[in-house]
Amino acid sequence: MNFRNISSWCIRNPVPPIVLFIGLMLAGFMAFHSMTVNNQPDIDFPGALVIVNQPGAAPSEMQTQVTQKVEAAIRGVNGIDEIDSSIREGYSQTFVQFQIGTPIDRAVNDLRDAMAQIRGSLPDGILEPQVQRVDISGEPISFIAAETTDMSLEELSWYIDNDVARRLRALNGVAAVAREGGVDREINVTLDPTALQAQGITAAQVSAQLRQVNTNATGGRAEIAGSEQSVRVVGNARTSYDLSQTMISVGANRSVRLADVARVQDSYSEQRTYAKLHGKQVISFNVQRAKGKSDLEVYNEVWAELHKIEKGDLRIRFSEISNTVDYTKSQYKSSMEALFEGAILAVVVVYLFLRDGRATAISGLAIPLSAIPTFWFMSLLGINLNEISAIMPLTTQVDCDRKSGTGRC
Template sequence: MNVSAWSIRNPIPAVMLFVLLTFGGLLSFNAMKVQNFPDIDLPTVTVSAALPGASPSQLETDVARKLENSIATVTGLKHITTKVQDGAVTLIIEFRLEKPVQEAVDDVRSAVQRVRADLPADVRDPVITKLDFAAQPVLAFTIASSKMDDQSLSWFVDNDVTKKLLALPGVGAVNRVGGVTRQVHVDLDPARLQALGATASDISRQLRLVQTESAGGRTDLSGSEQPVRTLATVRSADALRDIQIPLSDGRRIRLDQVARITDTIAQPRAAALLDGRPVVGFEVARSRGQSEVAVGALIQQALLELRAQHPDIQLTEAFNFVEPVQEEYDGSLHLLYEGAILAV
């Protein structure tokens, strides 16, 4: 049967089919997400293990080699890349492309569990994740204020900025870069400990019980059943000074009798620089399957609202991976329109 001849004799069905295909194409085009690279799953798994205070040589012998030997038995393995640094080990396990991603993750997790008991007791539980290209940041900003210091700015980013941006659809993660982290230091005095007959383990054991909240069951109160919780928290460093430390001989001492407690900041392990100056910044990553252009527009709008609510802050764009994507998208549409016109 000649389709062309039939369409000429019966133009209405052919026109209707063309209209339906055009309408479906327009709907599909509008539903497409604008991204620099498509969301792809590569069978690559990352294993991270931490042992604070350990040297690279100790980590290589006690952690890295044991994990490598166990993971090496997994089928479909292609490469293992290990990075060892002070207090941390990172393994990047690459499988052949035909290996399903979830199967690769499950196989690596099983291999790690087989040697978990052979690792040092102080090693934190290894974190196993698959490689996700969508988790890469698309926007980064630095923040400054005439009324806040680095500690206040860091808390402002962790609390206000992060909450506002994570509430936007399509935002997958907000990570602070640079700044400082609040930390309470408890510096023990060995001479006082010896004079009072206390040990560092007594102090450590009691401090582990601080900041604890646990369920305590239920009770009847005024004819209704209410949940009961056990609260053992302190709200400030001053309250921490008054904590009672029970000793093995039955005596009790206050924490400030054997230690100096200071509310300060943690030692910086990383720094963010802009034009050679230390700054406080944050990076924003999109969620998987979301449009970089749409998410970038929502982020910019949210930051404008944040500036209006806090006139004292100044936000500076450090890098923007959304604009190149928008330019490439606009250029592609321009070429598409030119081709359609020339074809007609």
């Protein structure tokens, strides 16, 4: 078969092209119904964040003791295009943008290795440095407020963290649940200066001993009863009472309980974020979808689970503050309407120009035969339906031979 005369061959042998286009149409319909609908396309942005927290540190201290060392350490990583840092009290964030085409997974691992090499030179009071990718497709899809009739602020905060967030993260497609407002649970240790002076010990010594004792760590392996078993050192206190019974060495082979030199309370941290809805304090949280999942499907599953939680616990009620899914739905609806309107207008324009019913019917049939299989190829390429890909340019060229007077297309 000569591909230059493929149209003539198809006219003489109509069965193979008909079967081919029926298969392509079926594949396009199936791919269209299985494609995810999102607001933005899933793309990998070549960037990463290095975050270091040191509670109570001044911005000048964070700059000289943390940020400058972090920038110097990561400057040698291959593929870096730009480094930008921001500092505030107790917080340092360094944004690293890589060159286009740099493997982002390898680059992030190189950043973690660079941070591990300077970990010993950073101040002792910092929290563990975090290195994370910049995920521009992981924006929250819904902001939700939680109200209660029979819980305190700290009880509602713990309920959101321990129960609601855990059940939502178990759903397929939910990447993260972040709480805003409320307080965090913490155990407060208030030292008694008089008792410390009587025992001859300082607050720094008590803090150092608690750091060493109140932790869980691996102990390697040991042979027990003829078999090799893993050994763990379990020292983390489960309750405030367990922590208060921790023995503190005061020298001269003497030890006292922590409760003898301090007051230990199971309490909550100072509230630093505040959320209000209709003039009433609430606790809000947002839900982020996982990459490759549909905004609409994840949104519906989240609210179905929230309604189950409300039925199981009548003390709590959820209300939506805002979401991005409504905009995604409207964009999807308008795109589909534009698709049908464009096809109808194309047929009308062809008829107005050609004044031929047969040519118009052929062009009208060519539009769905070319548009619907496109969804199958989009699915094969991993492209979802979003505000960029949903609008497809539909071009139909009709070449009619008027010289013979037959009006053939």
